[in-house]
Amino acid sequence: MKPQNLLHRPFTAQKCTIGCPVLDRCLGGGIPCNSITELVAESGLGKTQFCLQLSLSAQLPTSYGGLSASSIYLHTEFPFPIRRLHQLSAAFRSSKSSILANNDHDPCDYIYVQSVQSVDHLLDIMPNIESFIRNSKSRLPIRLIVIDSIAALFRSDFENTPADLKKRSSLFFKISGKLKAMAVGFGLAIVVTNQVVDLVGPNEGINGLRVGNLGCLYSSGRRVCPALGLAWANCVNSRLFLSRNEDFGGEEMVNGSGEDFVSRRTRRWLHVVFAPHLPDLSCEFEIQRDGVFGVGR
Amino acid sequence: MEVSRLPISASQRGKLISAGYTSLSSLSSVSPSDLARDLKISEREAVEILKVASKGNRVGGSDGSQSIINGAQNAWDMLHEEEMLTRITTSCADLDNILGGGINCKEVTEIGGVPGIGKTQLGIQLAVNVQIPVEFGGLGGKAIYIDTEGSFMVERALQIAEACIEDMMEYTGFLKNDLQRNLQACQVKMQPKDILENILYFRVCSYTEQIALINYLDKFISEHKDVKIVVVDSITFHFRQDFDDLALRTRVLSGIALKLMNLAKKFSLAVVLLNQVTTKYTEGSYQLSLALGDSWSHSCTNRLILYWNGNERYAYIDKSPSLRSASAPYSVTSRGIRNSTSNCKRIKMM
Numbered sequence: 001m002k003p004q005n006l007l008h009r010p011f012t013a014q015k016c017t018i019g020c021p022v023l024d025r026c027l028g029g030g031i032p033c034n035s036i037t038e039l040v041a042e043s044g045l046g047k048t049q050f051c052l053q054l055s056l057s058a059q060l061p062t063s064y065g066g067l068s069a070s071s072i073y074l075h076t077e078f079p080f081p082i083r084r085l086h087q088l089s090a091a092f093r094s095s096k097s098s099i100l101a102n103n104d105h106d107p108c109d110y111i112y113v114q115s116v117q118s119v120d121h122l123l124d125i126m127p128n129i130e131s132f133i134r135n136s137k138s139r140l141p142i143r144l145i146v147i148d149s150i151a152a153l154f155r156s157d158f159e160n161t162p163a164d165l166k167k168r169s170s171l172f173f174k175i176s177g178k179l180k181a182m183a184v185g186f187g188l189a190i191v192v193t194n195q196v197v198d199l200v201g202p203n204e205g206i207n208g209l210r211v212g213n214l215g216c217l218y219s220s221g222r223r224v225c226p227a228l229g230l231a232w233a234n235c236v237n238s239r240l241f242l243s244r245n246e247d248f249g250g251e252e253m254v255n256g257s258g259e260d261f262v263s264r265r266t267r268r269w270l271h272v273v274f275a276p277h278l279p280d281l282s283c284e285f286e287i288q289r290d291g292v293f294g295v296g297r
Numbered sequence: 298m299e300v301s302r303l304p305i306s307a308s309q310r311g312k313l314i315s316a317g318y319t320s321l322s323s324l325s326s327v328s329p330s331d332l333a334r335d336l337k338i339s340e341r342e343a344v345e346i347l348k349v350a351s352k353g354n355r356v357g358g359s360d361g362s363q364s365i366i367n368g369a370q371n372a373w374d375m376l377h378e379e380e381m382l383t384r385i386t387t388s389c390a391d392l393d394n395i396l397g398g399g400i401n402c403k404e405v406t407e408i409g410g411v412p413g414i415g416k417t418q419l420g421i422q423l424a425v426n427v428q429i430p431v432e433f434g435g436l437g438g439k440a441i442y443i444d445t446e447g448s449f450m451v452e453r454a455l456q457i458a459e460a461c462i463e464d465m466m467e468y469t470g471f472l473k474n475d476l477q478r479n480l481q482a483c484q485v486k487m488q489p490k491d492i493l494e495n496i497l498y499f500r501v502c503s504y505t506e507q508i509a510l511i512n513y514l515d516k517f518i519s520e521h522k523d524v525k526i527v528v529v530d531s532i533t534f535h536f537r538q539d540f541d542d543l544a545l546r547t548r549v550l551s552g553i554a555l556k557l558m559n560l561a562k563k564f565s566l567a568v569v570l571l572n573q574v575t576t577k578y579t580e581g582s583y584q585l586s587l588a589l590g591d592s593w594s595h596s597c598t599n600r601l602i603l604y605w606n607g608n609e610r611y612a613y614i615d616k617s618p619s620l621r622s623a624s625a626p627y628s629v630t631s632r633g634i635r636n637s638t639s640n641c642k643r644i645k646m647m
Contacts, residue, residue, distance in 0.1 A: 001513055003441070003497035007490055012452040028452070035447045162578070173538035180447050181502040233412040234534070234573045237448050274413025277450035279631055 017065030022294025069143030317522025410603030438525025460632035554596030
């Protein structure tokens with residue numbers, strides 16, 4: 001066993017661009033390799049949009065912030081949003097045509113989609129995934145694994161009894177350990193998505209269950225916290241949180257049309273809850289036809 | 298440090314300390330030729346040092362306290378030794394205060410807290426701070442960083458290292474001129490990339506690897522005597538899966554703890570173990586406690602718990618044989634662990 005010399009590693013960990021310079025800047029270049037990044041949000045906020053866009057932008061050459069790599073997309077919620085992927089892929093293809101190596105590059109060819117029905121199924125296919133990555137003959141090696149979403153696997157199969165919860169958290173560490181080992185072995189970026197649950201009761205003090213640097217997570221006016229509890233929080237390296245709030249009668253909308261018009265605008269935010277390399281910060285983003293974009297300041 | 302009491306020249310003393318010879322007992326068994334090689338000095342000089350050291354040994358034991366069993370110490374000597382103990386600063390004055398000056402060498406310190414509280418940040422900070430040269434009140438040692446979770450980020454370590462060097466520059470500004478020249482000379486030598494080079498980083502991907510590495514550390518450190526801190530981030534991760542036999546887990550973990558404790562004593566280095574928290578069901582309510590159970594909590598000398606209090610991070614001394622329980626705020630800034638700035642707004646880095 002020999003220690004690694006830190007000077008032989010790049011000074012900044014390799015990152016995979018999200019496909020938007022504003023969000024990349026916010027995250028210090030994108031999603032880091034060799035670690036697990038978790039994306040937490042309530043439904044309909046854009047977790048899947050982020051993941052789809054990420055698996056497209058991973059195909060960009062490294063000089064453009066990508067990994068020049070293909071990706072594995074494990075989805076646990078049905079159906080897989082194949083039409084949205086095609087839409088994003090077409091936009092990606094037309095906007096990045098000059099960058100992509102050859103013209104007949106179809107981004108969809110480089111995203112391997114697999115459905116996962118249960119935790120056991122996930123553990124079963126893990127060795128297959130590993131050998132698939134190792135033996136992949138594709139032009140672009142696999143450098144990104146997306147699991148969308150991890151929460152759906154765990155939220156149905158387990159009872160709320162101590163024995164089941166103990167088994168559940170042991171599985172968290174098992175899955176996370178395997179994913180991290182793969183991440184280190186192949187230099188993968190791993191993204192998992194997670195759902196939220198409503199938070200009841202206080203979460204302060206030495207016995208308070210407060211995870212990360214945001215005092216409370218608010219989304220759609222509700223106080224929420226990531227699902228799967230404290231044990232899972234220990235399993236991820238970075239946690240990003242997406243939230244939304246609704247503005248009534250924003251200034252820009254008022255001068256647009258008549259006075260009776262009550263404008264309602266949804267604003268979405270990306271927060272860093274914890275990450276070893278990032279300070280706590282937030283960034284506003286929007287979901288458009290062509291993908292997810294940060295709102296520049 | 299006993300060596301610092303020896304009547305030898307400062308440069309010899311410096312060489313002895315940087316080669317890891319800090320106690321008289323470590324000098325008692327070494328041959329002059331080995332010492333000469335380790336210190337890169339002439340053999341005659343080494344003989345001279347050993348002569349002084351053996352005299353020092355006799356003087357120490359002359360006041361009627363001849364040790365009966367080899368290696369036994371009386372409490373007076375131990376008190377003296379404890380006063381000589383070097384500590385590694387956390388870069389947060391409030392935290393250093395409650396710790397009695399920093400993280401103790403020769404002891405195992407466990408640091409636990411919820412995800413995102415700054416355990417890894419503190420670990421990186423200590424791995425950087427252990428390298429502060431002796432002239433600046435540091436140890437001038439190297440660090441071993443054992444990463445089981447993959448949260449160590451080189452870019453973050455670089456940031457903290459740069460800030461640490463900046464702080465040392467600032468420190469020289471307050472000193473008198475004659476010292477300053479001396480300090481500036483060694484400051485020029487210190488570069489952020491040197492700091493990174495002196496963090497010996499191990500990435501561990503399973504508990505078997507972790508056990509093997511800890512068994513190997515003894516040999517490794519005896520080849521790298523200038524290692525002054527071992528950080529394990531985190532001790533827990535691989536032991537929270539696949540262990541149905543909890544009795545086995547307890548035995549394996551106490552074996553690890555014992556080895557680390559021995560390392561700390563033998564090479565007079567600090568061992569810092571980062572731990573996760575879990576919920577524990579007692580008397581009808583869930584409470585937060587550090588992972589790995591009750592028997593593990595006996596394994597460490599000191600235990601520091603990090604927690605949130607309002608919008609501030611706090612550290613609390615949960616267990617220590619010598620320190621009273623106290624808590625202190627700290628904050629994680631872009632420059633590393635620093636004093637909490639509750640009165641002024643935290644600056645967001647954007």
